[in-house]
Amino acid sequence: MALVSLILSPLAGALVLAFWGHKKVAPALNILFSLLTFALSILLADEVYRSGPRLALDEQLFSDGLSSLFLVVTGGVAATTSFFSFRYMAIEAAHGHLSPERSRLYLALYQVFVLAMIVVLASNNLGLLWVALEGATLATVLLVGWSRTPSAIKASWKYFILCGVGIAQALFGTILLYFASEKTLGPGGTALLWTHLAMVKSQLEPTVIGLAFVFFVVGYGTKVGLVPLHNWLPDAHAEGPTPISAVLSGLLLNVALYAILRVKVLADGALHSAMPSRLLIGFGLVTLLLASISMWKRQDIKRLFAYSSIEHMGIATLAFGIGGPLATFAGLLHMTAHSLVKSAIFFVVGHIVQTSGSQKILSIREVAARTPGLSRALLAGGFAITGLPPFALFASEFLIVSEAARRAPYTVPFLLFALFVTFGIILFRILEMNGGGPPLESPVLPSPPLTFFPVWIHLGVALVMGLFFPALLASVYQKALLSLGPLYGG
């Protein structure tokens, strides 16, 4: 029940906002629908936690420990981002950048985007998963080009074409998967259902599944931002409105990596070889190395954090490649913690860019003197994202490094190198922006109340996850691992 209504909530939101999105109350409605979606996702997670996986709509929809965890993260971050985008859009409107019609487009597409991500996570049918992930791309393409400046249009065109090409490869992977599974499960509806596939995964034809897995990794990997298919990501993050950068980084990348993880379980079962793991280790290493080196000399603050997202996705991919219960757990923890922290950082960065009128790090100066609150939040976010204790990313990175040392020692030097480089660059840049620069020209208005609460909620949760890791949370992750199968649940 909760499963179906979880999809209906953003769908209703999209329809309502498509008709009344230009009204004054519309941004508040957006918050309302996002909160409703979040509440339903918690309800569903509770149901799954108590009584096991749920199926609905003729087995097309499904949720187990893993997907309910990501559904809660998606619902939560989408809800706090709707608060942030309320403030962000109010300021844009005050600057005269926003007409009611544009606001309607923005709000309706925001709900469509949330809907598409929830369908990806809640879909049992790997074909529908593909359709929904492509739908998420289509919804965000127009959002990325939303400001209609030449560079924004260029960024969204690049995003559209690259992700379109990438996702076409994933469709070929889906066709190959169906080709292999049809022999065991018979033609028709059930041959692409994950619950059925997971049961017969060891009987699937290994050559075909191996080829399919490569196509899946290349295809969905484009959306995760894996190097060398990451080119769209920094542009899309830098040119889109900041709330969209926050949900792209915090949610869309996760959802695409989730798809790869699901397929990897099937490939591991069918292949009985280390090929899927090696492929993910390879992509992960190249990604985190290249992303950390590319952060050097980035002049645009949103672009800098976009590269940091690529790096973190590389780390998570590497963790799934290393495999085994501990590294897979660390990968999941890393993905969730990164979602929270990175979206919090984008909330702060959004306000900083709005108050200083530029995205260039060189022209953003004296954040500490002008807006002390933003400066504190940025510093805390910087500590959290670079993996300093006591935040959750420290725990996950520590686990990943120690598992890497145990199971794939050759990766450790590269991993440590990348972690140190990003640590240095990000903190250096943040201190640079907080510190001196050109003198103040105009007084800065005090930030209105409630600007920071989404930021502190995110960082607070990341802190709790790093400090205590409550028993309830531990068993939630345990169930998520168990739902992947005996290889990961250990």
Place this chain on the structure above:
Amino acid sequence: MAPHTHLLLNRLVGFLGSALLLSSFAMLSMRRMSSLVRIFALQGLLLTLGTLSVAIVAGEPHLLFSALFTFIFKVLVLPIILFRLLERLRIRGEVEVLLNVPTTMVVGLFVVVFSFALASPISELASTVSRGLIGVGLAALLLSFLMMITRKKAITQVLGFLGMENALFFSAINATYGMPMVVELGVAFDVLVGTFVFGIFFFQIRETFESFDLKHMDNTQTE
């Protein structure tokens, strides 16, 4: 069905497959924008006929729907939208290339050989009547991909994108008699929405850059 009709249809499937591959090459070599759209419509027609004959040979009635759907969608709706776009945006003239046509053709030949090599283990496992054509699907996929990376105008990239979708559909028909209906409808829906988004884009690109040549976009400084 009489055995000789069966054989004839089987040959027809093979013939349509090779025609599809040829049309992919034709798309690579075309210089005029409007002929490119015509070839795309022709490809849709070949796809419809191919699906139809596989449906009859294999006795898979649900493929008849797919064929009808392909006809409406890829022979009528999409080409009409594209021709309208060309007309309303007054796009005429030549396709501009990054890599000249003869070189692209030679690269294309290697792509075809590579695809057949990659597809041969799959073809051996397949039980469909048209299993030999899986390589054709893969080759057409990679040729469309080649077209996307060697052409400069935004609209040629779109045609490459749609060509890729055709190739994927063709592979699905030949490997497994098509995907489950719900997936096929979903994919078609995405392609339709995608085409509309492309349309919106064209107007935005023209407004902003006053040209469809992607080099104006490339010159835009981002960092």
